[in-house]
Amino acid sequence: MTSLMAVGTSNSIDGLFGLERWDLGGGGRSLNAAACPLSLKWVAGRNVDEKACLKLAGDETAIVPISAAELDRVTMNVDPLEPRKWNRELNFLPKPLSALDLVSSSQGSNVRVAYQGVPGAFSEDAALKAYPMCETVPCEQCEVAFKAVELWVVDKAVLPIENSLGGSIHRNHDLLLCHRLHIVGEVQLAVNHCLMAMPGVRKEEIKRVLSHPHALAQCEFKLAKLGVIRQNVDDTAGAAQFVASNNLKDAGAIASARAAELYGLNIIEENMQDFSHNITRFLILAREPIIPGTDRPYKTSVVFSLDEGPGVLFKALAVFSLRDISLLKIESRPQRKRPLRVVDGLNHGTAKYFDYLFYVDFEASMAEPRAQNALSHLQEFATFLRVLGSYPRDLSDC
Numbered sequence: 001m002t003s004l005m006a007v008g009t010s011n012s013i014d015g016l017f018g019l020e021r022w023d024l025g026g027g028g029r030s031l032n033a034a035a036c037p038l039s040l041k042w043v044a045g046r047n048v049d050e051k052a053c054l055k056l057a058g059d060e061t062a063i064v065p066i067s068a069a070e071l072d073r074v075t076m077n078v079d080p081l082e083p084r085k086w087n088r089e090l091n092f093l094p095k096p097l098s099a100l101d102l103v104s105s106s107q108g109s110n111v112r113v114a115y116q117g118v119p120g121a122f123s124e125d126a127a128l129k130a131y132p133m134c135e136t137v138p139c140e141q142c143e144v145a146f147k148a149v150e151l152w153v154v155d156k157a158v159l160p161i162e163n164s165l166g167g168s169i170h171r172n173h174d175l176l177l178c179h180r181l182h183i184v185g186e187v188q189l190a191v192n193h194c195l196m197a198m199p200g201v202r203k204e205e206i207k208r209v210l211s212h213p214h215a216l217a218q219c220e221f222k223l224a225k226l227g228v229i230r231q232n233v234d235d236t237a238g239a240a241q242f243v244a245s246n247n248l249k250d251a252g253a254i255a256s257a258r259a260a261e262l263y264g265l266n267i268i269e270e271n272m273q274d275f276s277h278n279i280t281r282f283l284i285l286a287r288e289p290i291i292p293g294t295d296r297p298y299k300t301s302v303v304f305s306l307d308e309g310p311g312v313l314f315k316a317l318a319v320f321s322l323r324d325i326s327l328l329k330i331e332s333r334p335q336r337k338r339p340l341r342v343v344d345g346l347n348h349g350t351a352k353y354f355d356y357l358f359y360v361d362f363e364a365s366m367a368e369p370r371a372q373n374a375l376s377h378l379q380e381f382a383t384f385l386r387v388l389g390s391y392p393r394d395l396s397d398c
């Protein structure tokens, strides 16, 4: 009989916290996740650290690297109800936390953060601003980043929500509602768009410019002046990567200076955006909400819909002003699944109105009674209300 133990990258046990059982399949018994030193990295079978290994105990003892395929074949022969016995028998004892662990953990040293794009994207910069020591995980689409958090492949996702030049990013507002993640923080990032091209290529030779549609829109004036064709791609760094990997001599990319360096492009012009002070605000999303405090300025984001009637939106917003709560942002989005509301008018027959969802950010923490009272009051008019998150405001310099 063979027993198995995982050793090595055991630093994200917190990532498994809350999961009762982790069944490794293969007909084996499930293992109590809270007691199991497997890292999420390991369990997901992605980017497996070379140090991670399986120790085969019993008749034979060998150290072998873990592969994703092996995860499927693993048979656990451990009594899930007796983690202490398991630790003792298999010679694994958890290492006590040191003060150093706490410092590095506050910088996100064992946090995996998903973002949309490839390395060098502004969203990756935002993730690194929030968690300077985190491991960033590129995702093809924003939707994938949401799912990666839901499926425990990563701990958090960072997604753009609005830009000072382009306004709200509607797609990500909609995604917030399609998924059940919580906003646990925000990051404001100064976005400096650079025009870049292959080494040796001159500005006059550039006939087309590739970038994320938001980035192209933020550089509208200068690109119009250049008279180039604009080509949309999934992200700014992806544009730089595409120009470099295809050795394009007639194309440029709009991306960050970091992307130019990563993909070996020359920066032709910096500050391509229409106004030099260009800020994008990103949300940090997680599976669990944070416990809001009152120790620093907090913001709460909610989304609601309202019944029809005279002045309902006015009444809904008054619940905040009545309690001296400042509104920071309001955004309305049509109800995508049920766009029109049919209302019986007394004198004019039936009318069909657009029906909206209202996304509101207000300046208070859910730990404050005035915020709780405002939302109970709002519930009197709302047909639907969801708190998306209550989190510290980003007041840092951009």
Ligand SMILES: O=C(O)C(=O)C[C@]1(C(=O)O)C=C[C@@H](O)C=C1
Residues within 6 Å of the ligand: 116, 117, 120, 121, 122, 123, 124, 160, 163, 191, 212, 214, 215, 234, 235, 236, 237, 280
């Ligand atoms: O393409 C990128 O680099 C991104 O991170 C996306 C994105 C966005 O969607 O708004 C982020 C910041 C800038 O506003 C431009 C693009």
